[in-house]
Amino acid sequence: MKKIFLFGNWKMNQSLRATENFAAESAAFFSERPGLKAETEICIFPPFVLIPEAVKNFTNLGVTVGAQNASDHGEGAYTGEVAPSMLKEAGCRYVIVGHSERRHIYGESSELVNKKALNCLTSGLIPVLCVGETLEERDAGRTTDVISDQLRKGVKDFPAGAAYVVAYEPVWAIGTGRAASAEDAEKVCRLIKDSVRVPVLYGGSVKPSNAAELFSRPSIDGGLIGGASLKARDFFAILKNFRAAELEAVL
Ligand SMILES: O=C[C@H](O)COP(=O)(O)O
16 A cells, blocks of 8 residues: 555635534544545545634644645744744644745745745654746746756755755646646656655646546655545545546556
8 A cells, every 4th residue: 555645725715614523524524434544544624714623623633734835934023923933832733835825926936935944844744845836937848947946956965864855846737627647747746756755746736536646656755635534425435536547447
């Protein structure tokens, strides 16, 4: 059985009630399918204000909680920012850094992403470094250059043996319903893995119907899932379908 990472990025969605419902549905789903969570690292990334509620509801289910962003500073006079030390204290394990929505909507550079990642490592959090090319860059044949550059700058000065995860998220596949082909995703994830040797996830329109093909590729260690992570049934159907296909492949 392959170990996979099933990461759900709720982005700016959900509520206190939705968080509770998600946990209740998750508990029901797994009580009907004992064993399905084996060899799976599950993490939900809610908006900051829902983190305490998520930690309270998910911890007993074996589901970890992460944050979608963190400051490049420690505690202090930085209005609107949240320090990694606060996220750690709140019960987070992972922090997404460099998501394309942060890079493109909020203008975050690879240098800033790197500072955030280093700051997370200092606080004992595991950064999930997102990299990905735009459609323009892909059409211009620049995917490899863009990914290598974001990766090199993103992990600059990481201490040897630092624990982190990389998520390959082609910008053109995010929220569009058009996932990368398993072949293309595998090629880029292999390039990343050859260079950093940490778990590499694919993100961009992952859903129950395409997860098995993507996650069965040798260089894809799971997914960073947006839209399909908002409902527990959809999110865990991704895992269920992958494990069913995996089982079928050995029979
Ligand atoms: O962080 C998640 C990614 O942006 C993927 O989002 P999506 O699954 O809605 O395409």
